[in-house]
Structures are given as structure tokens and as C-alpha cells.
Amino acid sequence: MKNYFIILILFFSTIYAQNGLEIATMVDERSIPKDIISKTTMLLTNKKGKTRTSTILSKSSNNGSQQILWFLSPSDDKGVAFLKIEYENKSDEMRMWLPAFKKVRRISSSKKGDSFMGSDLSYEDMTSRSLADNSYKRLNDDMIDGKDCFLLEVLPNENVKSTYSKHITWIDKNSMIAVQEESYDLGGQLRKKKKFYFDSISGYNVINKIFVEDVKKNHTTTLILEDIKVDSGLEQSLFQEKNLKRLPSN
Secondary structure, eight states: HHHHHHHHHHHHHHHHSSSSHHHHHHTTTTOSSSSSEEEEEEEEEEEEEEEEEEEEEEEETTTTEEEEEHHHHHHTTTEEEEEEOSSSSSEEEEEEEETTEEEEEEOOGGTTSBOOOOOOOOOTTTTTTOOOGOOOOOOEEEEETTEEEEEEEEEEGGOOSSOSSSEEEEEEETTTTTEEEEETTTTTTTEEEEEEEEETTTEEEEEEEEEEEETTTTEEEEEEEEEEEEEOOOGGGSSSSGGGOOOOOO
């Protein structure tokens, strides 16, 4: 009976949400796994249709604020690793292990607009958005792929020093997951189109595919997440620089 009333409360709070911040807060507070492990296929396609495929092992916790990943293929990228740790009260840490140079490279905040491994995802795209770092305006609701969606305009605050001027985000009312987004550059021009797909895993709605198009470069990135495991009990000690060099066997 308790769960029934919780569902009713969530239902009515969703229906009667009055502003963008309330909707963004519900997205932020939805039920999520404690941690996620996945094997990801990353497909890059340029304007001539030429493709490049990579395989990545990713482990994350705390809603993605801690993440470590290793490239498993192709052979020239095997062993390249990335570590991200997000903080509330200080700058995020991002580091890459480059085995060919036997060097760990720190990604500074001034480089957050750079491409991650030649993809259409920037380092900024790979970090979470704090509620306090943005303002939210509710636009007219919309339908996307048969899903009834909230439509939000997300404006980064000046202190964030984002590489984007705004985002337009479609949020599925049932799952409270973003299913589509348009991101605009600092000149106000459309820069990227993103689509997100999800599936139910162990009672959670979990993203299992991401499509990103850089409209200026006419280049796309598709991420397909497979072998997804949730609530595996990842240790916090995993998210350390020393583990970048330790390519897991599985």
C-alpha cells in the first residue's frame, strides 16, 4: 500500500509541475542504480560515411559522477583509459592514461569543450549537470517518438563557463529521462543533436543507446551499451588514477 501512495504522489507531482526547475528536480531525483557496469560500442561516422568502431568497458557510480573506462579495441587504442570524478564544491577531475606515451594527461577545465577520443562528445558532455549551475524554463510540451514529453530550456549560469549557450531538452513524462536534446554554441547556433534510448533493467530505467550529431561537422557518434549490470557493489577505491593503468580482464 505504501508503494501505491508513493506512485500516486509522483504521478500527481509530475502532472501538476508548474515550472522548469521542478521538472529538472524530478529528473534529478528519479530512482537510479548505485552503480553501472557496461560494455560500450562506440561508432564514429564522418561526412563521407567512413566509420571507426571502438569497444569500451565502463564502470560508474553515484549517478555517473564517478566513472572510469578503458578502451578494449581497436588495437591502437587498447589500454587508453579515462577517469572522471565530479565534485560539488570544487572543479571536477578528469584524467586520461595514454599507454603509448606512458603518461597520464590531466584534462583542465579550459579543455572541456574538446572532443573525447575523436567523438562528438566533448568532455563537458560527459559530465553531469548540477541543478544549481543552470536555470530552467518550461516550454510547451511536445511528443517525440510517441512519448509525451516535457520540454525544457536549460541555460548554464555564467559562473559555469560552459561551451554552450543553452540546451533544449525533451523529457519523457513516464520515465523522467531525457530522450532528445539540442545544444547551442556560444553564438546561439545549433551545434549538436542528441537522442537517448533506455530500457528497464532490474526495475531501473537505464540508458542503453546514445546518438549524437555534430551538425556543423556533419559527423555522428553512436554509443550502444550492452552487458549492462547494475548495483554490482563497486568499491569507491576503484576510482583512482592508479587504476587507469590496470586494464581489467573483463
